[in-house]
Amino acid sequence: MIKPRPRNVELKCVFWDNKKHVFSSDGCKWAGPSKEGRCTCDHLSSFALLLSKEPLDVPGLTYLTYAALSLSVLSLIVTLVIELIVWSDVVKTSTLYLRHTAHVNICLCLLIGNLCFLASSSNPENISDLWCRTSAVLKHFCYLAMFFWTFCLSATLLHQAVFLFHKVSKANYLRFSLVVGYAIPLIIVFVTFLTCNGGAEGVYYLEKTCWLVYGGLFKGTFYTFIIPVGAIVFINVFSMLVVIMKLISHHSEIHQKTDISPEKEKAAAKTVVRSIILLTPIFAYAFEYIFTVLNGFQGFFILLTTCFLDRMDKQKRSPVKYTYISIKCSIVYC
Structure with missing residues (x-):
């Protein structure tokens, strides 16, 4: 108990079973990380606190992570190439410019972060x-910037929904997005680093993970990442x-001014609600796999939602239609 408990290592409270001649945990419970040296047992015997020799490992989770991130990296590269090819054809209005600018920057930040993760996670003890340290800083900045760019996208969606026919100039949006998407994450990382x-x-970082330090409840640099991300996810939701609510309550008004039927609006709203339910965290053992799949395949989901599943008619694009698609993309990012 002199040294701190290593990460991903479980403690078990046991007693010596004289009948079976083995250590048994029947009737004994560990008090948890807050009281690591305490065991609660409902009987008297010879007790001990055993420490696992190796960190706990979920079967196949590492291979699933590498496979998902590799596919995401390829998908993000394909997405950026497609955006580059079709940019002049699709970015013809302010709405399209706002949407595709956010998507490109989200893809770029996620791509750099995933590449740094793959380069530093295989054998972190063997790298310099x-x-x-550089990998930890890049991942800290890129993943923060990705979420701040999703905030820019959700802010644009909210503005379009509340002020449906109020246009935002490209210059103003670009200044707002650059400050929020890159300047704020840079300040957070810079201040934390110093x-x-x-x-x-x-x-600031751990040599075994090349990632931020988690030292307990509100301890360590990990919270300089998780607190801003949590705030952004809350604001995006x-x-x-x-x-x-705006689309549902004003569907008749929107239908009169646009070419979208109320049925399509309700169907889009149901799709969004269904996405929220499906992406709600499940706190179970299977959550490890679900979390890895949803996060690892982010790049692939971006390719699907922004390129392959975008079937809107180029001649009938409107801010409301892009609101539907972009909301679903923002949920996937979160």
């Missing part, structure tokens, strides 16, 4: 300290609910 002894190992 400089690259491990306040952690210049990115020192064990303070709130914006999405406002957009859904």
Whole structure:
């Protein structure tokens, strides 16, 4: 109990069973990470606190992570190439410009973050300290920037839903997005890096993971990532609910001014609600696999939602239609 418990290592409270001549955990319970040295048992015997020799490992999770991220990297590259090819043909209005600009930057940030993850996660103990620190900084910045760009996208959707026919100039949107999407994450990473002894190992990042430090409840640099991301996810869900309510309550007005039928609006709203339910975290053992699949295949989901499943008629595009598609994309990103 002198040294801190390694990550992913489980403690078990046991007693010596004189009849079976083995250690048994029957009637004993570990108090948890907050009280690591305490065991609660309902009988008297000779007790011990055993520590696993190896970290706990979910079967096949590592291979699933590498496979999912590899496919995502390829999908993101394909998405960026497609965006580059069709950019001049699709970006003809302010609405299209706002949407595709956000998608390109989201793909770019996620691509760089995933490449750094793949390059530093196989054998982090064997890579240099400089690259491990650089990888941690790049992942910290890129993943934060990706979520802040989803916030830019959701803010645009909310503005379009509330002020349906109010146009936003490309210059104003680009300035807003660059400040929110890149400047704010850069400030967060820069301040965190400086306040952690210049990115020192064990303070800013861990050598075993090349990622931020988690030291317990609200301890460590991990919370400089999870708190902004949690706030953005909350705001995105709130914006999405406002957009859904706006579309449902004003479907007759929108139908009179656009070419969208009320049935299509209700179907789109149902799709969004169904997506929320399906993506709600399931706190079970299977959550490890679900979390890995949903996050690892993000790049592939982006390729599907932004390119292959975008079947809207180029001659009949409208802000409301893009609101439907972009809401679903924002849910996938979250």
